[in-house]
Amino acid sequence: MKSNRFYLIMLALVILSYLVTALIDNQYPFFAGFAILQLMVMALAWNILGGYGGYVNFGSAAFFGLGAYAAIVSYQLFAAPLIVQVLVGGFFCALLGLATGYLTLRLRGVYFAIATLALLVVSETLIHNWDYVGGAAGAYILPSRTLSFLGVLFVGQDGGLFSNNKEFLFFLMCILTFLTIIICRTIENSKYGRGLAALRDNEEAAESMGVPTLKLKLIATMISAALMGINGGFFPYYMTFVEPTSAFSLDISINALAMPLIGGTASWLGPVLGAVVLGTLQQIATVTISSEINLLIVGLFLVLFVIFAPEGFLGLIKKFGKRRD
Amino acid sequence: MLEIKNLTKSFGGFTALSNVNLDVRSGERLGLIGPNGSGKTTLINCISGTIRNYTGDVQFNGASLNDLKAYQRARMGIARSFQIPKPFQSMTIKQNLMVPLEYAVQDNNLDQHGLDDEADRILVLLGLADKADDISSNLTQIEMRKLELARAMAVKPKLLISDEAMAGLSSTEVDDILKILVELNETAKITIIMIEHIMRAVMSFSERVICLDAGKIIANATPQEVIKVPAVERAYLGE
Numbered sequence: 001m002k003s004n005r006f007y008l009i010m011l012a013l014v015i016l017s018y019l020v021t022a023l024i025d026n027q028y029p030f031f032a033g034f035a036i037l038q039l040m041v042m043a044l045a046w047n048i049l050g051g052y053g054g055y056v057n058f059g060s061a062a063f064f065g066l067g068a069y070a071a072i073v074s075y076q077l078f079a080a081p082l083i084v085q086v087l088v089g090g091f092f093c094a095l096l097g098l099a100t101g102y103l104t105l106r107l108r109g110v111y112f113a114i115a116t117l118a119l120l121v122v123s124e125t126l127i128h129n130w131d132y133v134g135g136a137a138g139a140y141i142l143p144s145r146t147l148s149f150l151g152v153l154f155v156g157q158d159g160g161l162f163s164n165n166k167e168f169l170f171f172l173m174c175i176l177t178f179l180t181i182i183i184c185r186t187i188e189n190s191k192y193g194r195g196l197a198a199l200r201d202n203e204e205a206a207e208s209m210g211v212p213t214l215k216l217k218l219i220a221t222m223i224s225a226a227l228m229g230i231n232g233g234f235f236p237y238y239m240t241f242v243e244p245t246s247a248f249s250l251d252i253s254i255n256a257l258a259m260p261l262i263g264g265t266a267s268w269l270g271p272v273l274g275a276v277v278l279g280t281l282q283q284i285a286t287v288t289i290s291s292e293i294n295l296l297i298v299g300l301f302l303v304l305f306v307i308f309a310p311e312g313f314l315g316l317i318k319k320f321g322k323r324r325d
Numbered sequence: 326m327l328e329i330k331n332l333t334k335s336f337g338g339f340t341a342l343s344n345v346n347l348d349v350r351s352g353e354r355l356g357l358i359g360p361n362g363s364g365k366t367t368l369i370n371c372i373s374g375t376i377r378n379y380t381g382d383v384q385f386n387g388a389s390l391n392d393l394k395a396y397q398r399a400r401m402g403i404a405r406s407f408q409i410p411k412p413f414q415s416m417t418i419k420q421n422l423m424v425p426l427e428y429a430v431q432d433n434n435l436d437q438h439g440l441d442d443e444a445d446r447i448l449v450l451l452g453l454a455d456k457a458d459d460i461s462s463n464l465t466q467i468e469m470r471k472l473e474l475a476r477a478m479a480v481k482p483k484l485l486i487s488d489e490a491m492a493g494l495s496s497t498e499v500d501d502i503l504k505i506l507v508e509l510n511e512t513a514k515i516t517i518i519m520i521e522h523i524m525r526a527v528m529s530f531s532e533r534v535i536c537l538d539a540g541k542i543i544a545n546a547t548p549q550e551v552i553k554v555p556a557v558e559r560a561y562l563g564e
Contacts, residue, residue, distance in 0.1 A: 191428075194424060195427075197413065197415060197416065198413050198416075198424045201413035201414050202411040202412070204395075205412075207374075207394070207395040208373055208395050208396075208404070209396075209425040209479075209480060210400050210424075210430075
């Protein structure tokens with residue numbers, strides 16, 4: 001019953017997000033909304049390995065950036081449509097996640113974190129020096145004003161399902177977010193999620209209790225990397241221009257890790273809350289003060305939460321809920 | 326059931342186990358004693374697969390375990406408890422037991438309901454039933470030791486290795502645990518290897534006792550005989 005209700009809410013949200021695009025004309029809310037949803041997917045994806053499995057990954061930006069560049073390559077090679085670009089990004093990153101996982105997941109704690117950071121530096125350097133995708137100068141994707149697929153006009157001023165690309169992207173990002181939430185929730189409530197929790201608590205004991213720890217970690221890295229890659233796959237289309245410094249920015253890794261930590265890593269709701277609060281604050285700060293201040297906000301929140309609420313918003317909610325009883 | 330041939334394990338220049346040979350019969354109650362640092366825990370780490378880069382051969386029911394990882398050995402029916410309790414701290418006691426029940430037990434007839442009942446049964450057996458929904462990081466040391474044993478039992482093992490499960494327990498609690506282990510051995514026919522420093526417990530429990538010293542087996546006999554072996558006395562008390 002409860003599960004059905006969850007899926008109904010998700011479906012209602014999909015419909016609602018479409019209605020919003022039809023009713024609001026101003027493009028800015030969709031531009032800002034997209035950015036917040038992007039952070040949400042990053043936070044949820046990071047949390048699969050970092051929160052459920054306990055492996056702190058600093059390389060999220062590597063998967064995000066490579067997803068973006070996989071999209072660029074597919075666009076330049078055969079002018080692939082957006083959906084294909086995004087899927088190529090996801091697929092490529094899933095494979096790369098599997099490979100890096102296999103090489104790095106024998107490391108624990110800070111050593112694993114350093115290895116993932118190295119992955120980020122290596123990928124950025126590679127792209128910087130690859131002329132086909134523009135090297136340091138970056139690459140453009142120019143979305144056309146109309147987009148039709150299988151005879152349906154998705155984007156177009158007259159009679160399109162969406163009147164412009166920003167609305168269309170916002171709606172697609174909503175769907176990706178809902179799918180990511182469903183994936184995370186399914187993991188949490190499954191045998192697989194319990195295995196991840198066991199290896200997070202004590203890997204040696206988990207292995208002795210029959211949990212194939214390496215396999216579970218590899219699956220987690222693959223799912224996490226694929227979601228990051230899909231997320232990154234939208235990036236060139238959204239920005240219309242990509243260069244390595246912004247696609248592989250360390251800010252992405254830090255945001256992906258800070259939001260679950262601030263929201264709470266125990267459940268999918270934590271990263272969602274963290275992204276809503278921090279993402280909104282960052283958007284407000286960008287408009288009113290400067291985007292330079294974004295990382296300061298994240299840093300302040302991170303310090304405050306680590307000291308006063310190590311279990312994040314979820315921990316606070318639980319604490320106050322108990323007090324009320 | 327368990328055959329160990331020429332098992333050697335070194336850590337750098339230190340030889341923790343040197344050419345250990347050991348046979349354990351199915352259904353046997355074996356005591357493993359020896360001074361601190363004599364290699365007892367290293368030996369069971371090699372049996373359970375926590376340590377795998379040893380030389381020699383470990384066989385279980387005729388099949389070599391050397392290439393199998395710890396989780397695969399657990400699935401074959403080798404369970405262990407840890408000397409320093411390693412509970413899954415974010416989980417409740419019952420959830421702790423669900424991990425081996427879901428992952429190690431190779432019984433396809435057990436559905437979720439069956440697994441649940443099985444966890445409850447083990448908790449009752451160890452007197453943890455009223456704590457089933459407590460988070461395991463809040464347990465006392467004694468409860469943690471019981472949880473260690475409960476979790477090893479949840480693997481539904483053929484061979485159960487208990488690594489100092491009774492350290493720090495009171496005399497009556499030691500008796501309680503002994504009773505449970507004897508019952509497991511007699512009714513469920515589980516082979517048990519017990520590492521213990523509480524001599525009273527090992528001596529009354531074991532059918533056979535082996536004594537390790539500096540990585541070598543220095544005695545292998547009935548409990549009554551082992552304490553009379555001069556080498557054992559020397560290992561514990563010195564010259």
